Amino acid sequence: MKNPTLLLIMILCAGMSAHAQIRINDPGKVVERQAENRANRKIDQAVDKGFDKIEEGIGSLFKKKDKKSKNDGESQTEQTDSETNTGAASAASSGDAAPGTMPKPTLQSYGKFDFIPGEKVVAMEDFSQDAVGDFPAKWNTNSSGEIVTIEGTEGKWLMLGPDGVFYPEFIKSLPDNFTLEFDLACTSEMSYYTARLRTVIAQVASPMEEFGHWGTYNGYKKDAVEVGLHPKDAGGDQGNTAFVVFGGQAGQEFMQNEKSFPAFHVPDHNLVKVSIWRQKTRLRLYVDDYKVWDLPRAFVPETKYNFIAFANGGYSVESDRYFISNIRLAVGAPDTRSKLITEGKFSTTGILFDVNSANIKAESYGVLKDIAGVLKENAAVKVKIIGHTDSDGDDANNLALSKKRAESVKEALAADFGIDKARMETDGKGESEPASPNTTSEGKANNRRVEFIKL
Template sequence: MKTVMFFIFLITAQCTIQAQSVIDKLGKKVERKAKQRADRKTDRAIDKGLDEVENVFNGKRKKSSSDKNEKLENEPAQGSGQTSGFAASSKYDFVPGNKVIAVEDFMQDAVGDFPAKWNTNATGEIMTVNGDDGHWLAFTGKGAFTPDFINDIPENATIEFDLNVSPSYNYYNDALFICIAESRSKNDFTNWMHFGRPTLSGIRLELHPQDAGSQALGKTAISIYEKGKLTMTNKTNAVAAFNRNKHKVHIAMWRQKQRLRIYVGETKLWDLPQAFVPGSHYNKLVFCTRQSKAGEYFFISNIRVAIGDPDTRHKLLTEGRFSTSGIYFNTGSASIRSESHGILKEIAQIMKEHEDLKLQIIGHTDNSGNPNANQTLSEHRAASVKKYLNDSFGINNNRLTTAGKGSSQPIADNRSTEGKAQNRRVEFVKQ
């Protein structure tokens, strides 16, 4: 009996020692973790203090509430083209094509309907977004969507559209696929769906507003197909240009023969020198969605496809006149939209290279609305362009004059949306 009790005592003692050892180790671990957290907080406080000191020495101090009010009173209005960062961008080189061949803003379609000029194997509907005056096509079902009125994407062309996504769109929802594809039958556009089987040549761009992790960063991927065979693919994570916070962006795709450049906002995401296969006829723009939570959708609007001439801007020097429909303004306003930066940068560069060059800037509108109001609007838009060139690029005001012609000098048929887009233009005339 004594022997049994002795063994029980030994086992109990051993368990007590082991338990105490575990508690000691746990206590030390907790203590170590607490110290690490305290150290991190201290480091952050030190970094913040050093940042403020550096800002003082660099002439940058943290603004008080009165500073912020003063800044808001003096900085240009949102949408004027002078928004923070964009006007200073030196890398945004996108230049929209001049000859508009397709335009879509969905204003002819009723809210709740699927657009009349589109085809799909799924479902979608026209919606309004965040109080926006415009109409947007929401991709509410799994499938492929294509505008039937786009049947050619020439060797030198630009494709633009506004993209929006529900701010709550999460990582587990699928990406949006945007395809420039070759099509030979009415319904083969459905081959470009996620996990589809493309049988012809095309490019498939993938955009998602949420990468893995908790940060507001998106992700993108690109795939190139030649006669149905995947020949190139790549992806980029931690994309800042499109994410759940920056969820409304302008997309620009620029084809120059085999080369494709893709911009999201002011960021060039992809620049592929041999994206297009020689001999293939690219004639379809396709949007594809797969799976998302109910109420969390991608939206598109303001699609514009145009043919560009690589030498068009040089007409300013050789012919003394250059006209562009690639300077965009907010509807009924003289506020320049930020995606106009590339073409205005091109004009400014020419003026800097030719210091004796003087230009008259002439604004034109389509025939929508009152002629007198259009006349005034065209004058204000010309003045906005002059101010942009002066403020953003330092072009002396003495080298620029302005005028407006309203809707009095159309160059295309105002009865079509494409014609109206052509007529909303700005001319630069050598003086």
């Protein structure tokens, strides 16, 4: 497979390989070749503004990493969900990172992370069904954008064009309790003057009528909540900014937080995981393991939120670009204590693992901490931990993998949270007991779960 090196502001012209990957080191050099391939582009001016310059062979935004073997266990669909090479570049990471790779976060490095995803996945988007070079089929926009790959990362990304709103048409209602997670990347030399990338949660009647050309929600209405991220603050190139705008009965509120998110200002690793948690009126926002906001009254109870979008107010430098991927929407407020102690069974999709591996991902910390708390409060309770997979891959390998993952959860609860191993048994069911049909990404995500059965 050919993987020509591209600058981050560019896309392949017609006739070049559809499997190109994005690479960038010095966006400033782009200006020298702005018109190099404009004649080959036959799309509207909005696309031309940012996507019509090609450069080969200059560095990379994400340095190449060795890819893991995919000869056993679950398929690429699961791999996209269960391993996304993101996270904070934590000092508590075990061992030194290989040159050009992110130090891998550990459960210990996420010790203050209390995010717990919703109990049922209702929407997932990893763009696996879309071709590189296309705008995703299940999305809409008033701007432009396309699917790309980024060297050194798994899966596909949506590269956002200038001055616009980008929204998944398949999300049509949002309950009082939900979680939204996604990966966010940007170019290595992002301009301070480029607008923040906004995540909009709103009640709308007609999305394209209510959102302006510049990607800003008109008037910050009380039926919308926005959170925004930018990789640099007003002080220069070592900080980040985050803001939230939310509506209320007395008007709108605007709050700002300046925090250096390690992964979001290192030139070779401008990539973070964003987690948003709504509980009725409460809003929590996390970037990697850092809790940016915990606001008790951000959402309006009477508002029927039905819309999620990513709004880009414009790139100051044409080489700037935002990218999003691995979007996961889950609903329901997990009640671990009630389900495990009263009902005798608790199931979670919030414990994630590396690809074809029993290694637990660091962002699982909040769920594990919650389960450990219930077990500590009920010292006489014993549990059986059961791993499950989706139906992709070999049956025998999936069965073995599910057993290993259950054992890893047991070891983590013992080593990191002090739960006596004698209180925990393990087992694995592989793909034999699906919770949902294995016909959609959402169904497969709900089948990749860990159950706790009260003994």
